[in-house]
Amino acid sequence: MAGPINWLSQVVSVTKFGLLGIPQRRGSVAAAVFGIAGVVTVLVGVLSIAAGFRQAMAASGAADAAVVLRSGADSEMVSGFNRQSTRIIADAPGVARTPEGPLASAELFVIINLPKRSTGSDVNVPLRGVESAAFRVHGQVKIVEGRMFEPGKDEVIVGLGAAREFAGLEVGRSLLVGRREWPVVGVFSAGGATAESEIWTDAPVLQAAYNRGDSFQSVYVRLDSPGAFTTFKDAVTTDQRLSAQVMRLSDYYASQSTAVTKLITSLGVLIASLMAVGAVFGALNTMYSSVSARTREIATLRALGFGSGAVVVSVMLESVALALGGGAFGAGLAYCVFNGFHAATMNWQSFSQITFAFAVTPQLLVLGVALATVIGLIGGLLPAIRAARQPIAAALREL
Numbered sequence: 147m148a149g150p151i152n153w154l155s156q157v158v159s160v161t162k163f164g165l166l167g168i169p170q171r172r173g174s175v176a177a178a179v180f181g182i183a184g185v186v187t188v189l190v191g192v193l194s195i196a197a198g199f200r201q202a203m204a205a206s207g208a209a210d211a212a213v214v215l216r217s218g219a220d221s222e223m224v225s226g227f228n229r230q231s232t233r234i235i236a237d238a239p240g241v242a243r244t245p246e247g248p249l250a251s252a253e254l255f256v257i258i259n260l261p262k263r264s265t266g267s268d269v270n271v272p273l274r275g276v277e278s279a280a281f282r283v284h285g286q287v288k289i290v291e292g293r294m295f296e297p298g299k300d301e302v303i304v305g306l307g308a309a310r311e312f313a314g315l316e317v318g319r320s321l322l323v324g325r326r327e328w329p330v331v332g333v334f335s336a337g338g339a340t341a342e343s344e345i346w347t348d349a350p351v352l353q354a355a356y357n358r359g360d361s362f363q364s365v366y367v368r369l370d371s372p373g374a375f376t377t378f379k380d381a382v383t384t385d386q387r388l389s390a391q392v393m394r395l396s397d398y399y400a401s402q403s404t405a406v407t408k409l410i411t412s413l414g415v416l417i418a419s420l421m422a423v424g425a426v427f428g429a430l431n432t433m434y435s436s437v438s439a440r441t442r443e444i445a446t447l448r449a450l451g452f453g454s455g456a457v458v459v460s461v462m463l464e465s466v467a468l469a470l471g472g473g474a475f476g477a478g479l480a481y482c483v484f485n486g487f488h489a490a491t492m493n494w495q496s497f498s499q500i501t502f503a504f505a506v507t508p509q510l511l512v513l514g515v516a517l518a519t520v521i522g523l524i525g526g527l528l529p530a531i532r533a534a535r536q537p538i539a540a541a542l543r544e545l
Contacts, residue, residue: 429525465526473518
């Protein structure tokens with residue numbers, strides 16, 4: 147040779163030879179690529195469930211909204227207030243006001259059984275009694291079909307998610323709640339928030355149906371501003387007439403989603419980890435096949451002055467390139483299949499169903515491709531070391 151070959155040029159040359167030889171190894175290469183793609187698809191798909199659930203909860207909590215529960219209660223199911231207490235809360239400083247009155251809605255929360263459209267089996271669905279200010283308190287709620295229920299009548303409106311997931315909630319149909327028939331008069335949207343999983347009616351009507359007297363379980367309020375939260379909280383929690391706790395709505399829904407998201411994330415990571423072990427072995431097999439098929443070629447290059455370091459790096463790059471191809475394919479497949487897919491699951495804090503859409507976020511796509519890269523690096527390491535260490539003379543004698 148006229149002079150030493152540039153190290154980077156060596157890496158490029160050896161990597162190029164390896165990639166050009168892929169068609170001759172298409173069987174093992176396809177197995178490795180699709181194996182890695184499967185790992186990424188499963189990981190991203192499962193984690194998109196947790197991401198979608200968190201997004202539904204996050205959409206429910208405006209920065210200038212708060213919820214009041216009885217002290218010690220971790221959900222509405224175990225909370226309770228009388229009418230006088232709800233009025234004290236509504237009149238507290240920091241609550242936004244309109245000419246019609248304070249933006250506070252004392253609410254009642256009960257569970258009814260409805261069949262799921264997909265399975266026909268009965269599940270728990272939340273039925274919420276609200277006051278007239280609820281639409282302004284909950285912010286993004288608006289009627290998209292039919293009309294609002296009339297106060298004092300046995301009428302209900304249903305969220306978009308509930309109408310989609312549970313049978314018998316079409317406008318014009320009726321629900322049997324207790325011994326009463328409740329006509330469905332409207333469908334409402336809530337910007338993807340958890341309210342879309344619920345059925346709403348007039349609070350006094352629901353109180354009478356369930357013999358709750360004049361009691362409520364929670365009070366939702368809209369504040370003057372996000373900064374008014376401390377003023378409102380201090381006023382409510384220090385009032386001797388009340389036994390109450392105050393939470394930002396965003397914090398409340400975040401706490402409600404913790405158990406479900408932890409369970410889904412743990413299962414997703416466990417399943418993907420087990421699959422990743424198989425994908426690593428697939429990558430090892432592919433790269434060992436590549437090195438075996440190129441034994442004489444690699445030995446010839448090393449005899450011509452190519453360094454062992456360049457060989458190691460080139461084999462690693464080839465492995466990572468194949469892994470990235472599988473990772474990109476798996477991430478794209480997960481996005482097409484899972485993103486926006488609608489489902490319902492149990493919220494263990496309220497023991498009721500919550501509807502939501504799977505969310506394949508950019509962070510999950512990056513995570514999937516990163517996992518594929520790690521698999522490629524691990525799968526290419528041992529074959530790369532073998533390629534660099536094989537004796538030149540013995541390798542040149544191989545057929």
